[in-house]
Amino acid sequence: MGNKMQKPANENLLEIRNLHVRYNTDEAVVHALNGFDLTLKRGETLGIVGETGAGKTTMALSIMRLLPKRIGEVTAGSIIYDGIDILKASANAMLKLRGKRISMIFQDPMTSLNPVQTVGSQIYEVLELHYPEMTREEKHRRVDEMLELVGIPPARKDEYPHQFSGGMKQRIVIAMALISKPELLLADEPTTALDVTIQAQILELVRELKRQFNTAMILITHDLGVVNEVCENVAIVYGGEVIERGTIEDVYVREKNHPYTEGLFGAIPDLVTDLPRLKSIPGYMVDPTNLPEGCKFADRCGFCTERCRRENPILHRLSDTHFIKCHLFEEGSNHE
Amino acid sequence: MFKYVIKRLLLLIFVVIGITLFIYLILSAAPGDPAQLILGMDATAEDIAALRAQLGLDKPVLIQYINYIGKVLKGDFGTSWLSGYNVYQEFLRRLPNTIALGTLAMMFAVLLGIPLGIVAAIRQNSIVDYLSLALAVILFSLPAFWFGLISQLFFCLRLGWLPASGVGTFKHFILPALTLGANVLASQLRMTRTSMLDVIKQDYIRTARAKGASERRVVLKHALRNSMLPVVTQVGISYASCMGGSVVTESVFSIPGIGSLLINAVKSRDIPVVMGTIIFVAVFVGIINLLVDLLYAYIDPRVKFAE
Amino acid sequence: MKKRRKNGGAVSGRSVWGLVWFRFKKNKLAMAGLFVLIFIMLAVLLAPLYVDYQAVVSQKITNRFKAPNATNWFGTDQFGRDLFARVVYGGRISLFVGLAVIMLSFVAGCILGGLAGYFGGVVDQVIMRIVDMFMAIPAILLSMAVVAALGNGTGKMLIALAVAQTPRFTRIVRSSIMGLRNQEFIEAAKCYGSSSARIIFKHLLPNGMGPVIVSTTLTLGQVIINIASLGFLGIGVASPTPEWGTILSETKAFIRYYPYLGLIPGACIALSVMAVNFIGDGLRDALDPRMKN
Numbered sequence: 001m002g003n004k005m006q007k008p009a010n011e012n013l014l015e016i017r018n019l020h021v022r023y024n025t026d027e028a029v030v031h032a033l034n035g036f037d038l039t040l041k042r043g044e045t046l047g048i049v050g051e052t053g054a055g056k057t058t059m060a061l062s063i064m065r066l067l068p069k070r071i072g073e074v075t076a077g078s079i080i081y082d083g084i085d086i087l088k089a090s091a092n093a094m095l096k097l098r099g100k101r102i103s104m105i106f107q108d109p110m111t112s113l114n115p116v117q118t119v120g121s122q123i124y125e126v127l128e129l130h131y132p133e134m135t136r137e138e139k140h141r142r143v144d145e146m147l148e149l150v151g152i153p154p155a156r157k158d159e160y161p162h163q164f165s166g167g168m169k170q171r172i173v174i175a176m177a178l179i180s181k182p183e184l185l186l187a188d189e190p191t192t193a194l195d196v197t198i199q200a201q202i203l204e205l206v207r208e209l210k211r212q213f214n215t216a217m218i219l220i221t222h223d224l225g226v227v228n229e230v231c232e233n234v235a236i237v238y239g240g241e242v243i244e245r246g247t248i249e250d251v252y253v254r255e256k257n258h259p260y261t262e263g264l265f266g267a268i269p270d271l272v273t274d275l276p277r278l279k280s281i282p283g284y285m286v287d288p289t290n291l292p293e294g295c296k297f298a299d300r301c302g303f304c305t306e307r308c309r310r311e312n313p314i315l316h317r318l319s320d321t322h323f324i325k326c327h328l329f330e331e332g333s334n335h336e
Numbered sequence: 337m338f339k340y341v342i343k344r345l346l347l348l349i350f351v352v353i354g355i356t357l358f359i360y361l362i363l364s365a366a367p368g369d370p371a372q373l374i375l376g377m378d379a380t381a382e383d384i385a386a387l388r389a390q391l392g393l394d395k396p397v398l399i400q401y402i403n404y405i406g407k408v409l410k411g412d413f414g415t416s417w418l419s420g421y422n423v424y425q426e427f428l429r430r431l432p433n434t435i436a437l438g439t440l441a442m443m444f445a446v447l448l449g450i451p452l453g454i455v456a457a458i459r460q461n462s463i464v465d466y467l468s469l470a471l472a473v474i475l476f477s478l479p480a481f482w483f484g485l486i487s488q489l490f491f492c493l494r495l496g497w498l499p500a501s502g503v504g505t506f507k508h509f510i511l512p513a514l515t516l517g518a519n520v521l522a523s524q525l526r527m528t529r530t531s532m533l534d535v536i537k538q539d540y541i542r543t544a545r546a547k548g549a550s551e552r553r554v555v556l557k558h559a560l561r562n563s564m565l566p567v568v569t570q571v572g573i574s575y576a577s578c579m580g581g582s583v584v585t586e587s588v589f590s591i592p593g594i595g596s597l598l599i600n601a602v603k604s605r606d607i608p609v610v611m612g613t614i615i616f617v618a619v620f621v622g623i624i625n626l627l628v629d630l631l632y633a634y635i636d637p638r639v640k641f642a643e
Numbered sequence: 644m645k646k647r648r649k650n651g652g653a654v655s656g657r658s659v660w661g662l663v664w665f666r667f668k669k670n671k672l673a674m675a676g677l678f679v680l681i682f683i684m685l686a687v688l689l690a691p692l693y694v695d696y697q698a699v700v701s702q703k704i705t706n707r708f709k710a711p712n713a714t715n716w717f718g719t720d721q722f723g724r725d726l727f728a729r730v731v732y733g734g735r736i737s738l739f740v741g742l743a744v745i746m747l748s749f750v751a752g753c754i755l756g757g758l759a760g761y762f763g764g765v766v767d768q769v770i771m772r773i774v775d776m777f778m779a780i781p782a783i784l785l786s787m788a789v790v791a792a793l794g795n796g797t798g799k800m801l802i803a804l805a806v807a808q809t810p811r812f813t814r815i816v817r818s819s820i821m822g823l824r825n826q827e828f829i830e831a832a833k834c835y836g837s838s839s840a841r842i843i844f845k846h847l848l849p850n851g852m853g854p855v856i857v858s859t860t861l862t863l864g865q866v867i868i869n870i871a872s873l874g875f876l877g878i879g880v881a882s883p884t885p886e887w888g889t890i891l892s893e894t895k896a897f898i899r900y901y902p903y904l905g906l907i908p909g910a911c912i913a914l915s916v917m918a919v920n921f922i923g924d925g926l927r928d929a930l931d932p933r934m935k936n
Contacts, residue, residue, distance in 0.1 A: 026666070066545055070461070099548030106546075111539040116561050116636060125557075129548050160637040176547065354776040362792040473924070477917035479868045481875045481888070482909030485895060493899050580781025584872050598784070599876050602791040610791050618779045 013184060013216050014040040014063070019077035021058050021067065021240075028289040032058040034240040034296075036077070037315070042183070045210065045217045047227030049264070050237035051285050056220045057107075058240075060186045062086075064104055065094050082183070100130040103177035104186040105206075108193045109169035113161035119172045120157025123147070126179050142179060150175045150205060167198035171205065178209050185210065185217045191226065203230055224264060228252060233321075236261050239286040239296030242315075246322035258324050259301045295326070303328055337633075341626065348622040355618055356611060357401060363607050364397045373605060374417050391417070408615065414608035416601070423612040426597065431616075433503050434593035437585065438578040440509050441517035446571060449521040453528025454563075458555055460533065468525055476522035480581055484515040484588035501590035508591075516585045520574040527570040528563065535563040565636055572628030576621040666929035673925020679918040683911075687734035698728035700883055708901050717907045721897055726890075726904065730911055733885035738915065740801055740880075741867040747805035749859055752812020759813065760820030761839065771817070774810040782807040783869050790878050800879050804866060815858050853930040860923030864916040871912050887912045 021033040032055045040046055048056050061067050063079055065086055079086040081102070084093065106112040114122060120143055127139040134142075144154035150171040152164075161169055170190060177185060187206060191199035207230050210217050219230055227234050227248070234251050236244040236258060244251065244258040251257065254265060266279035283300035292298060298308040307327055316329040371387040372379065388394050392403055407414065413423035456468040491511060492500035499508050535541065536559055544558040583595035590596070594613055601609035633639040667673055702722040709719040717726035759770040777785065782804075789803035823829060832842050873879030874888025881889075890908045898905030 026669075064546055066542060095548050095550055097548070098546055104546045106539060106543060108539060112543045114540040114544065114558055114562070115638060117558075125544075125549070126547050129553075162638045173543070176543075351776050351779050354773070355779055358776070359788050359792065362789065366792045366794060473917060473920055474913075477864060477913050477920055479871050479875075479888075479909065479912050479916070481872055482891065482905070482912065485891070485898065485905055486909065489898060489902060489905070577781050580783040583783065583787070584876065587876055598787060599878065602787050602878050605791055605794075607791075610788055614780060614784070614788055617781070617784055621779055621781070 011041050012039050013042045013044075013082055014038070015078075015080045016059070016063075017078045017080075019059070019062060019079065020075040021055075021062055022073055022075055023068070023071050024073060025071060030288045031291050032072075032240050032288060033062070033077075034291065035312075036237075036240060037242055038235060038245075040184070040216055040218065043214050043216050044233060045219065045231045047231035047234040048218060048220045048237055049222060049224055049227055049234060051222060053285055053288065054237045055240035055288075056237055057188055059237075060104060060188050060218065060220060063184075063186060064098055064102060065089075066098075096130075099126050099182075100180045101182055102184045102186065103180065103182040105170075105173050105177050105188065105190045107189040109166055109173050110193065112173055113169055115161055118158050118160055119152075119164070120147075123157075123172065123176045123179055126176055130180050143175075146175045146179045147172075149178075149209065167194055167202065170194060170198075170202055174202070174205060174209070178213060178215070181213050182215055185215045186220070187217060188220045189222070190219075192221070192223075199226075206230065224252075224268060236264070239291065240288065241296065241325065243297065243325045244323065245315075246318075250319065250322035256318055256322070256324065256329070258297075258326050259303055259328070260297050263300075337630075341630075344622075344626050344629075348619065348626075351622060352615055352618045353405065356405065356615055359614055360401045360404070360607075360611065361397065363605070363610070364400070366605075369393075370417060370605065370607065404611070408612075413612040413615075416606055416609050418601075418604050418606045418609075423608050426609075427594065427612065427616060430593050430597055433591055434579075434582055434586070434595060436509060437512055437516060437582055437591060437593060438575065440513035441515075441520060441578055441581075442571070442575055443517075444513055445517040445520035445524050445574065449524030450528045450567060453525040453567075454532055454555070454560070456525070457529045457532030457536065457563075458551075465529075468529070472522040472525045474522075475518040476526075478518065480515050480519060481584045481588050483518055484511070484585060487511050487515065488588065503591055508589075512585050512589045512591060515588065516578055516581050519581065520578060523570060523574060524567065528567050531566045532559060532563040535559045538562070561635060565632065568628055568632050568635065572625050575624045579617050579620060663926075663929045667925050670925040670928060672921045673928075676918040676921030676925065679914065680922065683734065683915055683918070684738060687731055687738060690731045690735060694728045694731055696728075696732065698725045699732045699885055700724070708897070710901070711903055711907075718901070718903050720890075720894055720904060726907060729885040729890055730887070730908055733887045733890055733908070734911060734915075736797065736880055736884070736886040737867055737870055737888070737912065740797060740804075740870055741863055743801055744804040744808060744866050744870075745859060745863050747801070748808035748812050748862075749855075751805070751809045753816050753855075755809070756813040756816025757820060760817040760824065761842070763821075763824075767817070770813065774813050777807075777810040778814075782811075782865075783872060786869065786873065787876075787878060790873065795878065795881050797880050797884070800870070800873060804869060804873075807869075808862060808866065811858070811862065812855070815855050819852075819854050857923055857927040857930060860919060860926055864919040864923070867912065867916050867919070 016036055016038040019033050019036040020031075021036075023030040023032055034055075036055065036059055038046075038059070048059070050056050058067070058072075061072070062074060063081070063086065067074070074087055077087075081097070084097070086094075086097075089097070113119065123143050123146060124139055127134055127142060131139070143157060147154045147157060152168060152171055152175070156164075161172070164172065170193075174190075185206075190206065191202050194202060203226060206217070206219075209215075217231075219227065221227060231248060233247050234245070235242045236251070238260050244261050251261065254262070257265070260281070263279070263281035267281065281300055286292065286296045286299070292309070294307075294309045294311050295301070295304075295313055298304045301308065305327070311327075313325050313327045313330075315323045315325045317323055318329060369384070369388075371384045371391065371393060375383055375387060385394075392400050395403070404414070411424065413427070415422055416426070452468045452471075456465040459465050488500050488511060491498050498511055499505070502508060536555075541554060541558055544554050549558070579594075582593060583598055585591070586593045586595035587599055594616065597609060598613045600606070601613065702724060703719075704722065706719050707721055709715050711718040711726075715725050715727060717730055720726055720729070755770050755774075759767040780788070785807040786800070786803040789806055790800060793799040793803065829842060832845075837845070870879060870886070871888030871891070874886045874890075875892045875895075877892055879888060880886040887908045891905060894901075894904035894908075
């Protein structure tokens, strides 16, 4: 929608500063986010890449303020969405944001639809919640249009989720997320649970609709290839922190990367060059119940020094767009 | 669906035949001659032989059973060996009491247990939750006959608010229904709470929240119907167990129902009455379960009757 | 952030049960239940050491209806018998018959359910149809019918109750095994040539035990109540042998004037059953921590 572009407020739609989130479970305290920083401009498409457990989903749920009750706890930091302080906003204010201005697509389309309601009514509900002024006919028409857009015959709107395939369910979830034309779409591994061929279709659909609606998007994935296809910018996450951020070019040209990012690239099979075998990153994901004092990647890093163990690096600026959180890139030092 | 119902009813007939055959066989294998039992110790041998022939006891057990079932299928449940009354007539006379008792108990349990369970789940770990759970454990642990005796002692004999025994008015049924329903209330409450907690953790509930639905709407529109699925099944099971529990409750409150009939029949090994009661309960439970399954399919669109 | 969920699997038995015990210990109600149950069990088990059985049966009419006092802790009944002695000896029957019933039906259920769940097909069909048949009658009615057939007596009642509980265990064991049957570690066991019996007893049963154990505990409570109910109805343990239900059935005519005669035996049943149920709940939460929080 055009009017969003005319807003005088600053061009950052979302600013996450120093966010700390932990989960207090019976067995342990899990430190999921540990000083997570992120800014997102209007209309920007940002890929967030990291291993399972790096804190990607936690970040998305924090933005929606949907962390599991009683267990999930924000211990420090702030999330500012278009001038609204998400962590301090009233419950009512959040209801107006969720589903209208910020939408989310979840990982598993198999379980993210209510099994006892028709798919049409589940999409319709978004309009019912956020557009009370719309007439019934108009809402139904919008649902039909939206279904058409995501490639589901509107005639099937009275069917139940179990009558659709996984890919079609994800299309329905996308319809649900985009029918309110949100400013921000959080897509949490939207294609991980799907077949490769379906993956490509869904990504294409997301990209197309995003363009049409001029929605900003955060695409969460563990797949560097997917990011390359869909996003303009990318942030690499490790141990609940953004450890590298830049444009696709900055990162994918592979001149200067965080050692972890390099490791991620090494773990992708390359069909062009004929490498003997994939390189995996040695060791395991940092234990979020027992975080080290210094750099969280130190244990697995080939360039690890005494300093890395002692002191968590700050985000070093390599260019206007490219940032890396590693002592190797401290001004004056030479990485090669 | 019609075909499904027919199939289930046919299956029910086999279940009834199976269970009655089992009981008939062990009844006949048990020591002691029923004819002797009926006529008493001083009966003559001829009298006993005559009675045995009259009751068909001189034939092989399997033949006896087939004869019996043949008669039952024609609606003839025989007569009580002990008191000579017509079992079927006696059932018809006592049935309304048992059904009224069971239904009232279920209503009390469902109308109180399900809402309490929902509240306990959405206010998990609150005072309401703890109190409901404590209530459930206490009610679940009290033996019905004791609960009945104590409440009778207190409300009827001490306070004189309610009649202590017998039937007649609605008031007569209040305490028995509470006694019988206490246990069911406990299991309804817990089942609802567990199911609700389980549903609330599902991804589609998170989706509903992400759409901007309020907590109230999430519970009422998205969680409730899903969480009722196992509860509905539990209602069926509970109704059946009410039929069992009514034996005890009827005895405590001297209600002339099926249960009190069975107790005397068991004590005196009055086989036609025991068999009749078992058949009645099996059919009743079978029909309740069928209705529950139909209701389940109505709530859950995933269930289809094509097998 | 996804939490790691492990599904039994190849984790060594000790650490799994260690974890269960760790969680169980944190549950105050469950621990209270465990202590109460152990206390009651010891009290009734060691009864011969501190109560003379004569006090249970010897009648002394002049001593009747004594309210609880220093010599007769629970008072005396209409025959002047010491209620404390009767309750303590009665508990031996209520609790140990209950345990025996559970063990019998548990073993039978594991065998039948294990066979049905593991072999599937015709075996499963036959066993489960028979189970359905027995499930068509509420447990207590089925027990009564069996008692009617076998006649009165503690041993016969035990069998009657076990027959009535077996179908439930069969069902739970079977569904538990069905869920595990196609999991990878069973496939793996088949691959290196384990025999059927070995797979059932070494792999399937231990891994599927969680729900079975919980339901065993909760059923124990119901069985204790059922024993007492049969006693109360006069078709369980025959008097003058004391049993909690039988005691109540004998004294019920007098509780209007001597409420302690009714309150005390009933409270013993309720307390034991409650303790068992708390333990069962604690076990459930400890075995399936996802239900909490």
